[in-house]
Structures are given as structure tokens and as C-alpha cells.
Amino acid sequence: MESISFHGNNDRIQVGINHGSINNSVSPGYDWQRFLSRTNPVEDKKALKRKKGGPAPGTCEWVLRTEEITAWLGSEPTVGPESQPTQVLWLHGNPGTGKSIMAVYLAEELAATFSNTDGGTLAYFFCDSGFDTRNTAISVIKGLLYQLVEQHAKLLDYLLPKYHARGAELFASFDALWEIFITMMADENTGRKYCIIDALDECDRESQDTLLQQLEETFRSPNVSPNVRILVTSRPYPEIRESLQIFPNKDLASFPQRQKDVNIFIEEKVNFLAKRKKYTDKVKGQIREILQDKADGTFLWIGLACGELKDIPSSSVVRTLQRIPKGLTSLYTKLLEAALKDSESTGNDFRHLLSCVVVSSRPLTVLELAEACQLYQEEEDLETRLQFTHEYIESCRLMVIIQDEKVLLLHKSIKDFLVGTGSSNFIQELEAHARLAYRCVDLLIAQSRDANQSRSGFSVYATYGWANHARMAESSFTVQCSQAEFFEVDSPCREWWLRRVRAEYGFETLPTRFSIFHVAAEWGICALVDHAAELGAQKSDRECFRVDVNCVNHSGKTPLEHAAGSRWPNIVNALLKRGGMVTTEVVKAAAGNWFYGEAVMALLLDRCGDQITITDEVVKAAAGNEENGKTVMALLLDRCGDQITITDEVVKAAAGNGGNGEAVVALLLDRCGDQITITDEVVKAAAGNWFYGEAVMALLLDRCRDLITISDEVVSTIAGAFNDKIMTQLLDRRGDQITITDEVVSTIAGAFNDKIMTQLLDRRGDQITITDEVVKAAAGNEGEWRSSDGTPP
Structure with a gap:
């Protein structure tokens, strides 16, 4: 791995000579690494091998010689059957047919090959529905990013500036992470990158849809870099096939070499049993024949069937095996x-x-x-x-x-x-979630009563687990009489739990004065809304304010405002039914909802449209929504267009939108172009947009050429934002308007922006004067990046 040293008093990150994992010293506010490493794909692969066993000796080797893998590994993106681009390959198969073992083999063989030949970089991720750190789209991309950065420290250049600009928020945005991932993968200086995503079908359905949609959108474009290669394995579910059939794909069972692997696996299992139970050659032959007849190419069935034989005497083993039914479902029964x-x-x-x-x-x-x-x-x-x-x-x-x-x-x-x-x-899955939620709450109640009780491993799980299981139980979860004290209006027990929650990672900022309605909104537990409302009905007028559905927490937020910006649209409906008041802040929260902005806004308009006023702040929130900005803005224009004025602040928010800025700006220009003025502040916002700045600026230059003036202040903003591509764009297209002032040069020197400085010296060297102020700015830069030998880049 390359090494980077920072000389001077840099208080953000220090990356020394690394052999393996990145070792960094980062101030708490810039600890980017902890956001990428909740799961380590290398360790996950080892655990998967222990669980399922690695490839049997002599199996899987043929896959590297298949046309499909050869084309995927090829030097250029070719076109396969039916004009399918070969940068994405989908290998699929029914349960138990060895998809993950094949993925493990490819991961290990390609990693070894690339390590020995310097022929590429490999990253992989093994999805698993049993781990909440391995079954989401964001987890997949974070795991791949982690490996890419581990192998090439230079790729941090694509991550760190965006993290410094947005902090932890960056790692909650799939679109932002995907943009960084594709940019890293395309980086020419670090060569070809290959990624394996195993068991896509084990991601939750929303994540599955997100990844499939992104693969389609990205690789349908003719502009995607040839450096980017992705292999996906999964079951052939219709919804997955619908998206991935546009790429080269193959059923593992259709490879003729696969039967040889099945026979090798059977032979390995039979030999193991024969040695343990001292089978005769006749018994060995009979077992082999029955396994070959019943296995139907399913390695998992073979393993389970042989597992059932390990304690059976040899005199009964053939009869026992004959009684084991074909097919996984019958065997499980x-x-x-x-x-x-x-x-x-x-x-x-x-x-x-x-x-x-x-x-x-x-x-x-x-x-x-x-x-x-x-x-x-x-x-x-x-x-x-x-x-x-x-x-x-x-x-x-x-x-x-x-x-x-x-x-x-x-x-x-x-x-x-x-x-x-x-x-x-x-x-019954819903009932199982409810029962586990009840058990967690029982444990929390017991521990709140006894401060000296030790905190067991399951009590840690119960702290965050009960609420999630209560939500997933849906209507199967109801408040039990034995747990009433936890769900009272004023509950010392629940307050004790909330203090414990605030000590957990990710919940440090949870406000105080957090009512039972707020708990319902935070975790999406609809049953608690009805329970709290019924408690309120039992209170006297004097006490009722303490369980009002519109009460505010210490941050001044009502439960409905909290819910409107959450991941749980159903809780919004539950609160509305119980009298939740739709304030401007609620509408603003919905407009800025990254996860379900369109769904929540549509719900509010359907239920309370005549009560809602679309303020400038609401439109700004929609314009700046980095995940759903375009769809929320389109909904507002369709349903409330007569209330909306596109102010400079709205356009500025859209231009600076780091998730889908180009799409929001294009929508505003298409629908409201006559209302839009492109001010200096708008252009500066585009210049500072790390993800979509170049695209937004190109759009503005194409569509609003006569409305844009490139002022000295705009050029200084671009110089200080490290965005050399936007500077190139402006020099190419509006070079006659750009003056390189002393202030611009000082800004570049102060930021140690070597790419922009080199570009300006090459193209406008005759206009640049190195004044005392420039020298002072450069001398004051204590965060200078240098290469591993100590020389400036």
C-alpha cells in the first residue's frame, strides 16, 4: 500500500507507512474510518468458509477458463451476446448450489493473481441476511470502499474532502457513496478494479432494489470507465432477473463442469464417512450412487444428508439414505x-x-x-x-x-x-419479532429496578433491539399489562432506558424530554401511538398536556415533525390519525427527508392539503434533499405550483445539492426557468458542490449562458474548493471573463491546491505575479501533503 505523510501541524489525519490496514490519527470529528469498517469483508469471507467449508480440492478451478469470466476479466469492455456490456456479470443459481463457495474461490484466486502480477485490484462483499451490518446497500458500498482505500491510499483523495465537507452525514447517503465508489473504481492511476458482490438476494428488499437500479443506470451509460468491473451472485428471483438480465449472466447449474464438482464433493463426503464408520467398498458404492441420484446438483443437500449419516451404523446407512427425500424443502421437513x-x-x-x-x-x-x-x-x-x-x-x-x-x-x-x-x-415472523421485543423489555425493566445487576450481552442487544423488533412486529406487537410501567406517560424505567440509549453510538444527540410519542416516532412503532393516545384519554384535563400528541421535546420538535423526517412513513399516518398537527416545520422535515421524502410529502398533501402552506423554507429543503430532491420538488410543483416561488435561495440550495444537484437544477430550469436568476451565490454554490459541481456548472453554462457572470469572487471560491475540473471547464468555456487576481493566487497557495496552481501557471502564467501575500499564504499552509520520500507532490 502506498504511504502518505503529512508534514506540519495537521490536526485532521495522519497516514503513515502502512502494511495492511490503514492506521490513522484523526480528531473525533473526522474519524472517517470508523464509518467504513463496521464489518470487515476479509474476516467475513473467512467466517463464511468456516461455516460452509471452502471449495473441495479440485473444484471450481474451471470457472476461470469460462467465456463469461474471461470476458469479464478482459482488457477492454466488450459487447457480449445480444449487445450486453461485459463490465457486469451475473452468476445465479438455486439455493445450495454453491454460489457463495464459487465467489470465495474467485475472491481468493483473483486476489492472489493480482497480488503476484499487479494486474488489478479486487474488492468483495459477502451479503448475509442474518447480520444488520451485511444486508444493506450502504453496507455493501462501505465494505467495498474500505478495501479499495486499504489497497490504494491515493484513493482517499476522493473521500476525505467530501467527508470533511459533510461529516458523518456522508455515510448515510447511498448516492453519495456510490458516486465516490464509481470514481475510485475509475481512477486510472490505480488501474483496473474488480468487485464481487455475493448473495445480493440476502440484502433487504429496499437495498436490493437500490443496488439493482444503480447497476442498471451506471452501466447502461457508454461513458462508464473500462476500469470498472462488477460480478454479482444471487438466486434467480424474478425481480433480480428483470434488472440483471441486460448483462451477461449464467446459471451455475448450466456449466457442464459443474457436475464434475458435484461428484468430487460426493466423493469427499463418502470417503470421510467411510473412514469414520469403516464402510465396505460395496456400501461406499451404494451411498455414492444414491447421493448422485438424489442430489440434483445441490451441494447443501449432499452436506445435510451426509450429516444425518454420521451416527448411523454401516448396516443401516443405505436404508437411512434411501428414506431421506429429494429436494431441500422435503429434507428440511x-x-x-x-x-x-x-x-x-x-x-x-x-x-x-x-x-x-x-x-x-x-x-x-x-x-x-x-x-x-x-x-x-x-x-x-x-x-x-x-x-x-x-x-x-x-x-x-x-x-x-x-x-x-x-x-x-x-x-x-x-x-x-x-x-x-x-x-x-x-x-410466524411477526409474532416472533413481538415475542423477542417483549423479552427485551422484560429484561430492561428488571435491570432498571436493580442498578447492581450486571449488564449481560443480551441486555446490550435488548437496549436497541426491543424497539426495532416492536416496529417489525407491526400489529402483532401490543403493550403487555406486565410491562405497563415501561410504557407509562411518566416512566422512570423508560427514562433509564433512554439514558442508556444516549450512551450508545449514533444516539448521542437524542433530545431529552422525549415523550412516548417521540419514542414511537423515532423507531416507527405505530402501536405505541395508539397506546399513548389511549393513556391521554384517561388523564384529567390538568394532566393531559403531558401526553399530548403535539408535545415538544427539548429541541422543540413534535413527534410528527420527528416522524416526517424519519425512515418510517407508516408512523406519520398513525400520528395524523391521532391528531398530529401539520406545521410548517413538519412539512419542511418531509421535504428534506432523504429516505421517503416523496412518500411522506404525498401523504401530508393527501390528508391535510388544505392546511399546508408551502413556504420558501419548505421549497429550499426539497431543493437541497440529497436523495429525493428531484421527486419531492416535482411533487410540490405538480400539487402546489401556484404557492411556489423559486427564489435565489432555492436555486442556490439546488446548485449545492451533493446528491442529485444536476437533476434538481434541470427540473427547476425546465419547469420554472422564467423565475430563475443565476446570481454569484448560485454559481459559488455549484463550484463548492463536491459531487455534482461539474455537472451543475455545465448545465448552468449551457442553459443560462447569458445570465452568468464569472466574478473574481466566484473564481476565488473555485480555487479554494480544490475543484480543478470546474476551473478547467470555466477556462475552456468562459476564459475571456476570468481574471486571475492576486487574491485568487493567494487563495490557491493558502489551500495548497497544486492541480489548480499548475493549471493556471500553464495557461495564464503571464497574468500571475507571486506577491508577498502569496508567499505568506503558502508559508502558512501547515497541512502540506508530501509523498513517502518527503518530496512535495
Whole structure:
């Protein structure tokens, strides 16, 4: 990895000589690395291999010689069958057919090849529905960015300025992160980049749709860099096929070499069993034939079937294998029936255990699961409790495994089976979420009563987990009588929980005076809105203000204002039904809602349109909305156009929009061009737009040429913003209006903007005078970047 040293008194970041991970000293406000590294894809790959086993010796090797992989690795973006661009490749297959093992093989082989030949850079991400850090679109991109930066420190140049401009907010925006990702991937100085995204179908549905839409939009463009290559594996769900069929794609089962891999895998399993159970050659041959007949190319079925044979004597093994049904669903049914039969209890504890494993937002440890399911809690000795729980988990008959003391489903298809129709809904998912929420609240109540009680691992999970499970339970969650004290209007127990929440990462700024309505709004728990409203109806007039749906927290926000800017549109509707008042601040929050701005704004207009006034602040919030700006603005113009005036401040907000500035500005010019004046402030906002500044400036120059004056102040702003591309654009298109003043040169020197300084010296050197002020500005720059040998860049 390249090294960068900072000389002088730089208080933001120091990157020294790195061998492996980046070691940085960053002030708390600029700790960008912690936002990228919630999960480490390299460690995730190792854990996946331990869980599923790596490729059997002699398998998967053929994939590197296939036409599809050869074209994907090719030196130039070619056109495949039916004019499909080969920069994206989709490999798909049914559950258990070895997609992830193939992805592991490719990741390891390509990483080794690129390391030895310097032929490219590889990044990968293994999605997993069981981890909340590995099943979202933002997590995928952050994991890929983390690996790219680890391998090429120079790529930080695309990240750090944007992070310094926007802080932690940057890492909540998929569009902003995707823009950085594609720019890093396209960087010519660091060569070709290859990314593998495994098990896309394990992302939540919203993230899945986001990634698919972005892949389509990005790679349909003829301008995408040939340096960018992405391979996706997933199940062939219709919604995934609809998006990815425009790219080269292949069913893994259709490769003729795949059957050879299946036979090798069977041989490995049979030899292992034969050595353990001392099979004769005849028995070995019979087992081999039955496995080949029933496996149907499914590695997972082979592994599970052989797992069922490990304790069967050789005299019975053939009969046992013959009784194991074909197909994963039939096999899971048999395993489930056997586990229920072997269970010492009525089966409710077994169902509860599986339910917790299925719906938990991250894998629980063995002890956490014991506490969640209240297994062996009467056993005070932790070692004994742990042993008993291990034994109970083993009764799940291969559906659940223990890895690194965490309890995991063996495969996602098991979750699909347990919550789907194949098992007659053995687990009701909404009820499972509700039950886990109740258990979490019970634990929090007990701990709030006893300050000396130790804080167990599951209590940490309960702190943030109960509210999320309550939301996901939907109508299955109701306030239990036994938990009334937690949900009272004035609840010391809930206030104790809120203090604990504020100590957790990401909730430090949660306001005080946070009512039960605010809790409902923050976490999207509709059932709490109805509960709180009913509590209010029971209070006297004197007490009623304490449970008013329009009460404000310490920051002055009502629950509805809080909800209007949240990820949970349903909670907005619930609060409106209970009398939530639609103020200007509520409408403004909806207009600026990154996640569901259009949906929430449409809901407010449908329900309360005659009460709503679209102020300049509301329109500004829509114009600056970095995720939904265009759609929210279009909705406002369609539904409330007669109330809207496009002021300079609105245009400025659109020009500086770092998520979709070009689209919002284009919309305003198309729909309201006669109202728009392009002031210096608008041009400066475009110049300072790190993500879309170049595109916005080009749009303004094309559409508003006669309205734009490039003042000295604008040029100084561009010089100080490190945006050499915009400077090039202006010099090329409006060079006759640009004067390089002493102030501009001083600004460049003070910012140590070597690219712009070099550009101006090359193109306008005769206009530049190095005055004392310029020298002082350069001398005062203590954040000078130098290369690893100490020389200036």
C-alpha cells in the first residue's frame, strides 16, 4: 500500500507507512474510518468458509477458463451476446448450489493473481441476511470502499474532502457513496478494479432494489470507465432477473463442469464417512450412487444428508439414505419433524429458539440466546448453562450451527423454509419479532429496578433491539399489562432506558424530554401511538398536556415533525390519525427527508392539503434533499405550483445539492426557468458542490449562458474548493471573463491546491505575479501533503 505523510501541524489525519490496514490519527470529528469498517469483508469471507467449508480440492478451478469470466476479466469492455456490456456479470443459481463457495474461490484466486502480477485490484462483499451490518446497500458500498482505500491510499483523495465537507452525514447517503465508489473504481492511476458482490438476494428488499437500479443506470451509460468491473451472485428471483438480465449472466447449474464438482464433493463426503464408520467398498458404492441420484446438483443437500449419516451404523446407512427425500424443502421437513420428536419439551421452547435465531438482527451468542429464550436460567454456573444450551442447540438437527460461539442458521434457505408455506409457517415472523421485543423489555425493566445487576450481552442487544423488533412486529406487537410501567406517560424505567440509549453510538444527540410519542416516532412503532393516545384519554384535563400528541421535546420538535423526517412513513399516518398537527416545520422535515421524502410529502398533501402552506423554507429543503430532491420538488410543483416561488435561495440550495444537484437544477430550469436568476451565490454554490459541481456548472453554462457572470469572487471560491475540473471547464468555456487576481493566487497557495496552481501557471502564467501575500499564504499552509520520500507532490 502506498504511504502518505503529512508534514506540519495537521490536526485532521495522519497516514503513515502502512502494511495492511490503514492506521490513522484523526480528531473525533473526522474519524472517517470508523464509518467504513463496521464489518470487515476479509474476516467475513473467512467466517463464511468456516461455516460452509471452502471449495473441495479440485473444484471450481474451471470457472476461470469460462467465456463469461474471461470476458469479464478482459482488457477492454466488450459487447457480449445480444449487445450486453461485459463490465457486469451475473452468476445465479438455486439455493445450495454453491454460489457463495464459487465467489470465495474467485475472491481468493483473483486476489492472489493480482497480488503476484499487479494486474488489478479486487474488492468483495459477502451479503448475509442474518447480520444488520451485511444486508444493506450502504453496507455493501462501505465494505467495498474500505478495501479499495486499504489497497490504494491515493484513493482517499476522493473521500476525505467530501467527508470533511459533510461529516458523518456522508455515510448515510447511498448516492453519495456510490458516486465516490464509481470514481475510485475509475481512477486510472490505480488501474483496473474488480468487485464481487455475493448473495445480493440476502440484502433487504429496499437495498436490493437500490443496488439493482444503480447497476442498471451506471452501466447502461457508454461513458462508464473500462476500469470498472462488477460480478454479482444471487438466486434467480424474478425481480433480480428483470434488472440483471441486460448483462451477461449464467446459471451455475448450466456449466457442464459443474457436475464434475458435484461428484468430487460426493466423493469427499463418502470417503470421510467411510473412514469414520469403516464402510465396505460395496456400501461406499451404494451411498455414492444414491447421493448422485438424489442430489440434483445441490451441494447443501449432499452436506445435510451426509450429516444425518454420521451416527448411523454401516448396516443401516443405505436404508437411512434411501428414506431421506429429494429436494431441500422435503429434507428440511424431515429434519424438523425429527428435531421436534427428539425435543424433551412440548416443542414450544424449540420453536422459540429457532424464532430468535431467525429474526434477531445479528447472530446471538450461545449465552445470549439462552437468556433470550430463558433456557437453563435457573442454573447459576455459567459453564454448566453454556454446556446445557450447546446440547439443546445440537438437537436442532443441522438447521442451526454454532460458530465462534455465535448461533447461526446453516443456510438462508432454512429461514425461507421456516417462515414460508413449506413448513405450514412453523414460525410466524411477526409474532416472533413481538415475542423477542417483549423479552427485551422484560429484561430492561428488571435491570432498571436493580442498578447492581450486571449488564449481560443480551441486555446490550435488548437496549436497541426491543424497539426495532416492536416496529417489525407491526400489529402483532401490543403493550403487555406486565410491562405497563415501561410504557407509562411518566416512566422512570423508560427514562433509564433512554439514558442508556444516549450512551450508545449514533444516539448521542437524542433530545431529552422525549415523550412516548417521540419514542414511537423515532423507531416507527405505530402501536405505541395508539397506546399513548389511549393513556391521554384517561388523564384529567390538568394532566393531559403531558401526553399530548403535539408535545415538544427539548429541541422543540413534535413527534410528527420527528416522524416526517424519519425512515418510517407508516408512523406519520398513525400520528395524523391521532391528531398530529401539520406545521410548517413538519412539512419542511418531509421535504428534506432523504429516505421517503416523496412518500411522506404525498401523504401530508393527501390528508391535510388544505392546511399546508408551502413556504420558501419548505421549497429550499426539497431543493437541497440529497436523495429525493428531484421527486419531492416535482411533487410540490405538480400539487402546489401556484404557492411556489423559486427564489435565489432555492436555486442556490439546488446548485449545492451533493446528491442529485444536476437533476434538481434541470427540473427547476425546465419547469420554472422564467423565475430563475443565476446570481454569484448560485454559481459559488455549484463550484463548492463536491459531487455534482461539474455537472451543475455545465448545465448552468449551457442553459443560462447569458445570465452568468464569472466574478473574481466566484473564481476565488473555485480555487479554494480544490475543484480543478470546474476551473478547467470555466477556462475552456468562459476564459475571456476570468481574471486571475492576486487574491485568487493567494487563495490557491493558502489551500495548497497544486492541480489548480499548475493549471493556471500553464495557461495564464503571464497574468500571475507571486506577491508577498502569496508567499505568506503558502508559508502558512501547515497541512502540506508530501509523498513517502518527503518530496512535495
